[in-house]
Amino acid sequence: MLKRVVFKSIKNRKNRILVAVLAVVMGASMISILLNISLDLNGKMAKELRAFGANLVILPDENRETNWQLISMDEVNELNNSNISANIYGFAPYIYSVGKIKEQNVVIVGGNYENIKKISPWWKVEGSWNDDSSSESTIMIGAKVAAQLGYRIGDDVVLNIRKESYKKQTEVKDSNQTQVDATTSASQNANGDASKRWPLNILSGIDNGEYEPKKFRLVGIVSTGGSEDNQVFIKLNEAQKLFNRESQVNLIQVSVLTNKNPIDKVASQIEKQIPGTRARVLSQISKAEGNIQGKILFLMILVTILTLVGSGLSVMSTMTTTVLERRKEVGMMKAIGAENKKIAEIFYLEASAIGLAGGAIGYILGFLMAQVIGKSVFNTFISFHVTVIPITLIITVLLVLISSKIPVGQAIKIDPVVTLRGE
Amino acid sequence: MYRRIILKSFKIRRKQIALAVIAVIMGASLISALAGVYLNIEEKVGKELSSYGANIIVKPKDDGIQLEIGGVNYGSNKQQNYLREDELYKIKKIFWKYNILGFSPSLNTVVKAGPKNESIVLTGTWFEKELEIPDETFKTTKAGVKTVSSWWTVDGKWINDEDNKPEAILGAAAAKQLKNKVGDVIRIRYNGKSIDLKVVGILHTGGEEENQIFTNLSIVQDLMGLKGKISEIKVSAAITPEDEFAKRDITKMTKEEYDRWYCTPYISSIALQIEEVITGSDAQPIEQIASAQGNFLKKIKLMMMLITLVAVAASALGVMTAMTTSILERRKEIGIIKAIGAQTSQTLALFMTEISAIGIIGGVIGYGAGIGLAQLIGNAVFNSRIVVNVIVFPLTIIIAIGITLIGCLIPIRNALKIDPVIVLRGE
Structure with a gap:
């Protein structure tokens, strides 16, 4: 009814x-x-928000740092196949050293460019990127380096790379008590110093090392408005060989997706997964993101x-x-x-x-x-x-x-x- | 005559009219609230995005290649150039001064610290300085690291810019390295000079700054013998996303185009305006922050626009259905009016006047309510007021009248076609 x-x-x-x-x-x-x-x-x-770049950096812990130990590539690969990879948008390992171009000190960066493209999408590259898979010795240089030294794409760049830099540093004694002499340049201040801490450990002993020239073909000019403008970029594998640090990296930048797990949790997971490292959360990016x-x-x-x-x-x-x-x-x-x-x-x-x-x-x-x-x-x-x-x-x-x-x-x-x- | 009929109709059918007006109010308030929020979203989200920190870096022009890692300068190859501290206030006097959300000057060098003479970077800066800006209505502005790096936290206390006491804030990693804590006095040596700084706080940033020591700008200037000099300025500006126009070469623009570019808060035009006021400077967007801010802003704006459009369409249809039902139940009335000899056009005019009145009343009240709602949203989400754009009012009223009229048109037309006899018989 x-x-x-x-x-x-x-x-x-x-x-x-x-x-x-x-x-x-x-x-x-x-x-x-x-x-x-x-x-x-x-x-x-x-x-x-990953477009803002890495929100976490993995560095060797203090124990390794004092013993001049870096992170191995095997450890880098742990990020790929472990239970943390679901939380990771992308990561990029880096190795650093200091070298000279035309008598000017520059920071040399070895990186994986496919990875960098993903986690640092703001890099503007004029010309082309270094091709990770090719065997040619190519280099990208920062915009400021290019402007100062007058390089153009296609030029040959001779980079003087410090030999066995790490071995030299280990010989420097811990308690270097000598008074600093009156130098003007701040970089000289770091010379022959006992600093083992990142990133001064890269810079110390700049003027004492032996340098060996190596020719690269310039493929790209990088501009970011950040530190990259002052740096030069070569391929990770090549850098590791030239720096005498095969299969090792100074740090890994990680872009963590924060929607599933809080970043602090991911950081401690990573520290557990790769012992002997510390995962530093970049508050600038992670706090703003939340x-x-x-x-x-x-x-x-x-x-x-x-x-x-x-x-x-x-x-x-x-x-x-x-x-x-x-x-x-x-x-x-x-x-x-x-x-x-x-x-x-x-x-x-x-x-x-x-x-x-x-x-x-x-x-x-x-x-x-x-x-x-x-x-x-x-x-x-x-x-x-x-x-x-x-x-x-x-x-x-x-x-x-x-x-x-x-x-x-x-x-x-x-x-x-x-x-x-x-x- | 018309007026009397309409007034009577409003008086007798109070309840029904009230219902129709409420439906219009709801629709109109939704439209004006969302339109209000949408028109403010760029500014509000832009401000929120400034929590990512500085997006413009100002450095001396013709600066040599720097030994720089992670945004920190570890010394240059050749004699460095410097910027002038006394020009800093001018950043708050450029065309887009209200878009400058904060700025912070700094001067740094590598020094030896502690009993072991460890190398460490000493940075002199402003923390939160009250800076006087001549000839501006806002008179003073806050500048310093706290205005650009909101994520920095200090255990202990911050350094007071006015006191000029020999105090220092240690980065967390530096404190560990030097084995110092709050209250300790730390000896800094540079070029044969030395000073003692009292540690008042430990800084946590998650970045390279944790490896440094921070102190008052003037202390570092004295130490380095560079009075009134600074080596870089970080600026945080609220920006508008770069579009195709912004990417064009400014040297090839016509006068009008250049003015338009100059008067739009693109990151590049703000950077240029800063360069113009700071002697010998080179202002560059920090792409990491600036481009990501621009892209994110673009996406959120698009999302809000689409949601606003959908909500407006939905509420418009909602109002239309409400109006349709309100006319449907008045078919008998239409029959009577026709039966006593009114022409179709007259009947139509009669109803249209009534409906427009409902539209206007509902629209105005809805607009007011919507502005209130927009303020509520602004306060709750962004902690600031939503600025009411003048365009929202006519927009709301026109849409409100439009949808009420359209909603009624079809049922009225149908009703008018019906033979009055049938309607009056009560079918």
Whole structure:
């Protein structure tokens, strides 16, 4: 009986019901869009914020540092195949030394350029990058080095590389108590010094070492506005051989995705995985990242609530009018003996049907629109979250039921005589 | 006549009208709130992104190649050039002065410290200095490392710029190396000179700064014999993302284009303006921060725009459905009006006036409510006010009236087509 009444009512009043469903669809699709995006936002933003570069650096621990030990490539590869790799967006190992070009001291960096491209996307390279896989001796130089020394792409660059630099340093005694002589340049101050600490250990003994020339072909000029402008870049393998430090690196820059695990946890995981290292969290990047993610997510939540309330009220006003215009019907039903409870039941059932239909269509519509937004903003699709379906449906049905409550309450209070008379 | 009919209709159908107005208010407030937030998002998120630190670095021009690792200079090859400390205030006097969120000068050198004569970098800087800016309404501004490096934390206390006491803050790694703690006095030697600094704090940054000693700028200037000189300035500026226009060569721009470029807060134009006021300087964007900020800002703006558009469309449709139902229930009324001889155009005009009134009332109230909501969002998320853009008001009102009219048009037209006899019979 109840089913028949509701069914008939929906069938006969197709237009009105359609309008009501449309109103619900709008609300539901907003809920679905915003929920879908919000649930994916942390992951998406974590990826976007990786554009700010590494947020963690792995260095030898103090014990190794005092003994001039570096990190081995085997240890670097631990980052690839362990349980931490899921948290890592990318990493780049580096080896450093100091050399001379045209009698000028420069910092020489050995790196893996495929990796650097990924974790440091802001490097602007004029010309081309060093090709990690080729065997040619190529070099990239910082913009300032290029400008100062007048190099162009294609030139040959002769780099004087310090031989056995590390061996020399180990012979320097720990307690070098001699007074510093009156030198003007700060770099000379570091000469012959006992400093073993990164990064002064790279720079110490600059003027005492033996240098050996090596020719490179200049392929690219790097500009970043940072330290890189003053450095020169050669391939990691080649650098390790030339620095007499085969299969070793000074440090690893790591770009950690922070949406799954907090960065401090990842840092301690890494320290456990690779003993003898310390993982230093770069607060500049990691703190700002948390701050931004939190704010944007909060903004999205507020916008979601706002649209929910907004579309909720418009659903409410639609439902109110649909109920109110059926006062006559209510009067009729009452006149033929229907109980208040029964009448309310009919209305609520009908409202639930509207809510379910609108919610389902709205969910699908919202999911599709979320894809459009995800694709155009982050260039990736929004992943499917099952939880959004029940949440959307429950919220919409509840919304519709709540919106119907007041008008239904009013409608069933009507005196059948008054309504039937035609007022 | 019209006026009387409409006033009567408003009076008698108070409840229904109120419902319609509420629906419009909801839609309009959503539109104005989201539009308000969207128009502010670049500035607000830009400010938040400044927590990534300085995005412009100012160095002396014709500087030699530096021995630099991790942003720290360990000494140069040739005689270094310097910038002038007394020109620093000018950074707050450029065209985009309000976009300068902070700046910090520094002068550093490698010194010997402690009983073991260990090499270490000593950096002189401002921490949080109140700097007077002549001829500006804001009079003073805060400058120093705390304004550009918000992530630095100190165990103990910061150095007061005004006191000029021989105090030092040790980087955490430096403190470990020198085995010093807060309260110790540390001897610094440089070029045969020596000074004693009292350690007042231990600095944690996660970066290379942890290997350094920090003290007042003037102490390092005295030590190095470089009075009033600084070696670099870090500037944190709120920027607008670089677009195609910003990437063009400024030497090839026409006068108008150049003015437009100069008067847009691109990182490159702000850098140029700083270069213009600091003698012998070379201001470069720190690409790591600047380009990532620009890209992220672009994405968030696009996302907010799309969400705003979708929300506006959804709420517009919501309002339209509410209006449609409100007209549907008045078919009988339309029948009566027609039966007593009103022409179609007259009936239409009558309803349109009423609906426009609903649209305007709902639009104005909704606009007000929306501005309030936008402020709430601004306060809650960004801790600052949302500046109301003048364009939001006409936009909201036009959309509000537009959607109410469109929402009513179809049902009214349908109702008008119906033979009054049928409607009045009560079908």
